[in-house]
Amino acid sequence: MRETLAEWRPAVDAAIADVLPREIDADYLRSYFGDPTYEYDPEGIQRALSDPIWALLDRGGKRWRAVLFLVFVEAFGEDPEAYLPYATIPEILHNGTIIVDDVEDEAEKRRGEPALHHVYGQDVALNAGNAMYFLPLKIITHDPGNLPAERRLAAYEMLMHELNRTHLGQGMDICWHNETETRVTPEQYLEMCACKTGCLGRIVARLAAIVTDQPDDIEHHAAEYAETVAVAFQIGDDVLDVEHSLGRAGDFGKAFGNDIREGKRTLLVLRAIEESDPEDARRLEEIVAADENTDEEIREALTIIEESGSIEYARERALEMADRAREHVDEMDLPDEQVEKLGSFADFVVERDV
Numbered sequence: 001m002r003e004t005l006a007e008w009r010p011a012v013d014a015a016i017a018d019v020l021p022r023e024i025d026a027d028y029l030r031s032y033f034g035d036p037t038y039e040y041d042p043e044g045i046q047r048a049l050s051d052p053i054w055a056l057l058d059r060g061g062k063r064w065r066a067v068l069f070l071v072f073v074e075a076f077g078e079d080p081e082a083y084l085p086y087a088t089i090p091e092i093l094h095n096g097t098i099i100v101d102d103v104e105d106e107a108e109k110r111r112g113e114p115a116l117h118h119v120y121g122q123d124v125a126l127n128a129g130n131a132m133y134f135l136p137l138k139i140i141t142h143d144p145g146n147l148p149a150e151r152r153l154a155a156y157e158m159l160m161h162e163l164n165r166t167h168l169g170q171g172m173d174i175c176w177h178n179e180t181e182t183r184v185t186p187e188q189y190l191e192m193c194a195c196k197t198g199c200l201g202r203i204v205a206r207l208a209a210i211v212t213d214q215p216d217d218i219e220h221h222a223a224e225y226a227e228t229v230a231v232a233f234q235i236g237d238d239v240l241d242v243e244h245s246l247g248r249a250g251d252f253g254k255a256f257g258n259d260i261r262e263g264k265r266t267l268l269v270l271r272a273i274e275e276s277d278p279e280d281a282r283r284l285e286e287i288v289a290a291d292e293n294t295d296e297e298i299r300e301a302l303t304i305i306e307e308s309g310s311i312e313y314a315r316e317r318a319l320e321m322a323d324r325a326r327e328h329v330d331e332m333d334l335p336d337e338q339v340e341k342l343g344s345f346a347d348f349v350v351e352r353d354v
Helices: 002-019 026-033 042-057 064-075 080-105 116-120 122-142 149-177 186-196 198-211 216-245 267-275 278-289 295-307 310-330 336-351
Strands: none
Touching: 002 064, 002 080, 002 122, 026 042, 026 122, 042 080, 042 116, 042 122, 064 080, 064 198, 064 216, 064 336, 080 116, 080 122, 080 149, 080 198, 116 122, 122 149, 149 186, 149 198, 186 198, 186 216, 186 267, 198 216, 216 267, 216 295, 216 310, 216 336, 267 278, 267 295, 267 310, 278 295, 295 310, 310 336
16 A cells, blocks of 8 residues: 555646646636736745645655545546546645644644744645635536536535535534543544544545446445544544654654644543543543643653553554444445455554554
8 A cells, every 4th residue: 555655646746736836827827716807926826825835745645535536436447547636636625624723733743844834824824724625626617527517516515515524523623622621422532533534535435436426325335434444544643643752653743742732632532531540530631631731741641541551442443443444345346456455545544653
């Protein structure tokens, strides 16, 4: 799977550059957004949109959402190259959510460097992130795949539905890490993940099914697979944050104890509060709810999480989800090679080390 990701990434980045070029000029603005009422400022748009967005994209990221879309297209019997522009939709959306999330969470780092709002300012970062919610809609309008009108409408309506649900998830997440009391259940946490992260996975799968004209049952199982994999990915992300802070994972690209500093009620935190003795549970809640933490307090929280067995518990939940995702693959009656690819992808998101 790492080879598949590496193989497709240059093509994905080139396709993103067709949607938002690295160098903005008046001809691009007219062709993509229509004639100006008065006069565009390409230099201003360059500095406020293209530069910050590409600064984030060039830091890395595996582009797995775009590549998973292409894997689905191939699994559905179509040429991935023909649908490459559509693969950029979930990737652009994902990176837009990252920019906005980092502002809302007051994050310090992203992909090993200062979060965009620390480099360009909150105003530029928020506008760039929000623009990335809307830029992908232009891809459907420009219709690079010559889709029938009903398929383009289905794709548009699907995007509106799933994007609305991502904001439900983000709303829950923001509310919880602004509260002092931990009242979240593990199931509510998983629902938050299913909305905030899972919906982007669902967009990947449903878009591939819609543009290749798959029946409803295939679209359903593809979406369930992708949502389950995405939630497993989020749990894996939470585990990596803890293991990186404990010095047991590679350069994760985030600050030491990032999730705890941001007050995140992750599955590991919830499990640790449930399983620890009352004094340790109260102490963990205090640290997670605090506006600021010392490194020593972060280490104390990590120790409580580790000693509660929460790392192993969360990893096991992610593995269970990977198994459940493979069950949805089996329901789609795909060629053996494609079943293997989708199965290995589910393993990859859980077992990655960075």
